[in-house]
Amino acid sequence: NVALSTSLSNPPPFIHATGAQVVLAARRALARWSLASNIQFNVTTSANQDAVADGVSLITVADTGNNRALFSTGLRPGRARVTFDPSTGSITEADMAINPNVTRLDQFGNEVGSFFSTDGTNDSYDLESTFTHEIGHMLGLEHSGEVAATMQPRQGVNGTYNLPNFTTRTLASDDVAGIRAIYGPRNGSGSIAGRVTYNSPGGSATFGAHVFAEDAATGRVVAGNVALASGAYRIDALPPGQYRVVVEQLDEPVRGDQIGSNGGGYPASSLASAAPFLTTEAGTFTVSANNTLALDVSVPGGNPALNPTFIGTGSSGQLSKVAVPVVPGRAMTVLVGGDNLGVVASGGVSINSPFITVSNVQQVAGFGIPIVSFDITPSILTPPGDYDIRLQSSAGQVAYVCAGLTVDLPVGVPAGTNLIDNSQFFVAQHYRDFLSREPDTSGLNFWTGEIEGCGADTTCREVKRINVSAAFFLSIEFQNTGYLVYRIYKAAFGDLPGKPVPVRMQQFFPDTQEIGRGVVVGQGNWQQQLEANKQAFALEFVQRPAFVARYPSGTSATDFVNALDANAGFVLSADEKTALISELAVNPSDARLRADVLRKVAENQVLQQREFNKAFVLMQFFGYLRRNPDDPPDSDFSGWQFWLAKLNQFGGDYIAAEMVKAFINSNEYRQRFGP
Numbered sequence: 001n002v003a004l005s006t007s008l009s010n011p012p013p014f015i016h017a018t019g020a021q022v023v024l025a026a027r028r029a030l031a032r033w034s035l036a037s038n039i040q041f042n043v044t045t046s047a048n049q050d051a052v053a054d055g056v057s058l059i060t061v062a063d064t065g066n067n068r069a070l071f072s073t074g075l076r077p078g079r080a081r082v083t084f085d086p087s088t089g090s091i092t093e094a095d096m097a098i099n100p101n102v103t104r105l106d107q108f109g110n111e112v113g114s115f116f117s118t119d120g121t122n123d124s125y126d127l128e129s130t131f132t133h134e135i136g137h138m139l140g141l142e143h144s145g146e147v148a149a150t151m152q153p154r155q156g157v158n159g160t161y162n163l164p165n166f167t168t169r170t171l172a173s174d175d176v177a178g179i180r181a182i183y184g185p186r187n188g189s190g191s192i193a194g195r196v197t198y199n200s201p202g203g204s205a206t207f208g209a210h211v212f213a214e215d216a217a218t219g220r221v222v223a224g225n226v227a228l229a230s231g232a233y234r235i236d237a238l239p240p241g242q243y244r245v246v247v248e249q250l251d252e253p254v255r256g257d258q259i260g261s262n263g264g265g266y267p268a269s270s271l272a273s274a275a276p277f278l279t280t281e282a283g284t285f286t287v288s289a290n291n292t293l294a295l296d297v298s299v300p301g302g303n304p305a306l307n308p309t310f311i312g313t314g315s316s317g318q319l320s321k322v323a324v325p326v327v328p329g330r331a332m333t334v335l336v337g338g339d340n341l342g343v344v345a346s347g348g349v350s351i352n353s354p355f356i357t358v359s360n361v362q363q364v365a366g367f368g369i370p371i372v373s374f375d376i377t378p379s380i381l382t383p384p385g386d387y388d389i390r391l392q393s394s395a396g397q398v399a400y401v402c403a404g405l406t407v408d409l410p411v412g413v414p415a416g417t418n419l420i421d422n423s424q425f426f427v428a429q430h431y432r433d434f435l436s437r438e439p440d441t442s443g444l445n446f447w448t449g450e451i452e453g454c455g456a457d458t459t460c461r462e463v464k465r466i467n468v469s470a471a472f473f474l475s476i477e478f479q480n481t482g483y484l485v486y487r488i489y490k491a492a493f494g495d496l497p498g499k500p501v502p503v504r505m506q507q508f509f510p511d512t513q514e515i516g517r518g519v520v521v522g523q524g525n526w527q528q529q530l531e532a533n534k535q536a537f538a539l540e541f542v543q544r545p546a547f548v549a550r551y552p553s554g555t556s557a558t559d560f561v562n563a564l565d566a567n568a569g570f571v572l573s574a575d576e577k578t579a580l581i582s583e584l585a586v587n588p589s590d591a592r593l594r595a596d597v598l599r600k601v602a603e604n605q606v607l608q609q610r611e612f613n614k615a616f617v618l619m620q621f622f623g624y625l626r627r628n629p630d631d632p633p634d635s636d637f638s639g640w641q642f643w644l645a646k647l648n649q650f651g652g653d654y655i656a657a658e659m660v661k662a663f664i665n666s667n668e669y670r671q672r673f674g675p
């Protein structure tokens with residue numbers, strides 16, 4: 001339960017936006033966390049104005065004495081007040097206020113007055129970013145050591161690098177992992193946990209050491225955490241795969257004493273006084289599903305030779321401590337500044353990603369501190385996410401700027417261009433949006449060739465783009481992963497209460513990833529892998545609390561099968577029903593039998609045909625717009641209903657109904673990839 005104060009609809013003068021814009025910013029910020037986890041916010045409105053303990057969890061922007069009293073400095077744009085139940089450790093109330101006396105540092109480092117906006121106005125704070133960060137605290141998260149994370153302790157102002165500061169509106173994978181670690185890690189993910197100690201495995205604890213994991217395949221930094229006073233750390237919610245693990249001291253750009261937020265595990269003062277140690281690359285490790293990799297790391301004590309403190313862009317000539325936005329396919333010059341960076345070797349800068357090449361490393365004078373400049377060339381296929389900058393001294397010491405680079409579209413895409421107009425990017429994005437994976441080379445080339453075969457014929461290109469786009473929903477891979485997830489929810493629970501569809505995007509994508517893991521249709525033993533995934537998913541699904549609550553053990557085989565059939569819309573023939581009842585009757589509470597019966601109903605041909613158009617329209621919202629049909633800016637299912645009626649009217653012909661065309665040409669879709 002979260003209440004929006006009426007002050008949001010009638011914002012004070014330090015917020016340069018309308019009430020409607022402020023409310024939308026708050027709702028979008030809440031929706032982001034909701035999409036990343038299983039949290040469902042029940043949002044109400046309250047006449048309360050003060051972020052005080054009163055039993056109501058409130059988001060307020062009111063300029064009141066109580067709210068002003070929450071801020072000891074103007075440099076803190078927002079503040080969350082979280083009350084824990086001391087006996088259980090769970091959050092009983094959480095409030096958020098915005099700083100009426102907000103300030104910023106100007107180019108000379110002087111503190112000057114500032115304000116909030118929602119449109120990227122220079123020198124203001126982006127209100128939606130502040131909301132998103134503070135909601136993270138309200139949910140129990142502490143600060144992150146990754147520069148690009150939304151839970152990084154320092155919010156940049158609009159105008160940094162001559163860009164609006166919108167990248168912290170969206171959640172980094174580190175934020176997502178953090179929230180999933182608290183609110184129940186999804187089945188199918190793995191963890192890394194252990195202790196960090198000085199010099200030897202039995203050495204003293206390195207309180208405040210930042211441990212982070214880079215996906216070895218893409219180079220993206222996926223998640224990290226900070227060691228507690230005991231030296232213990234734990235990184236949860238990691239998708240299975242190979243990870244490079246690095247341990248660094250939180251000196252800069254994120255400092256250890258900025259990590260603690262709500263009186264959690266990190267008393268800030270002792271973090272700041274931890275003895276220094278050298279950044280340590282622990283190695284590459286395999287993380288598997290539902291397992292915790294035990295990894296203790298000992299780090300050499302001593303003063304690091306390299307101290308990267310600032311990052312920046314050559315085009316703006318600005319240095320900052322907020323992540324540098326990178327645009328796929330667009331070369332740029334990046335700066336890193338800090339003490340002793342003069343000892344970085346000429347080949348001593350790298351990005352651990354096959355998608356980003358580094359060249360032209362050189363020292364730059366004139367900033368007052370040592371600066372290393374280098375050019376990066378990111379491929380058009382660079383996946384969204386955050387990337388580390390790795391520096392190496394001529395003597396071999398390494399340092400990282402963890403998540404110093406971020407691909408967070410559309411931030412940084414120049415006006416007048418849109419990445420989605422590039423055929424290769426368009427195709428790659430469909431793999432991400434519909435199949436929840438990066439493209440395989442042969443598929444990417446095939447679909448890109450379909451469009452590029454048109455040459456300069458614009459009519460041909462438009463037709464091919466629509467057909468290529470629809471092909472992803474129609475593909476064997478999607479029909480057996482995403483559409484199967486849809487049908488499993490439909491058979492298990494029917495449509496959601498008060499809604500015409502059976503599944504929310506929050507559940508849909510993690511579950512689709514679980515069924516699709518390791519499957520590339522046409523490659524290797526994909527059929528066996530898919531079948532194994534389907535069995536494992538169905539077995540796990542019938543053991544989830546919601547399913548067990550709906551079908552308690554003791555439910556008879558007849559009742560179970562009848563209920564699934566009713567949910568599905570009475571799709572079973574009499575013979576099919578008899579066969580399923582006799583299969584389950586052997587042991588009606590057995591999870592394997594239940595899973596098999598659920599699958600058989602979900603894979604029923606009549607169900608597949610009946611739900612096809614409904615699911616096709618729902619995927620337009622999930623895949624292209626990355627939201628539920630009734631999420632902002634919509635508030636109900638009327639848009640979904642409009643397109644379903646149209647698709648039905650044309651007998652399912654998406655070309656005649658102009659449905660796919662409307663979605664891929666919509667401003668809402670296009671604005672994900674360009675200004």
Ligand SMILES: [Zn+2]
Binds near residue numbers: 133143
């Ligand atoms: Zn914070």
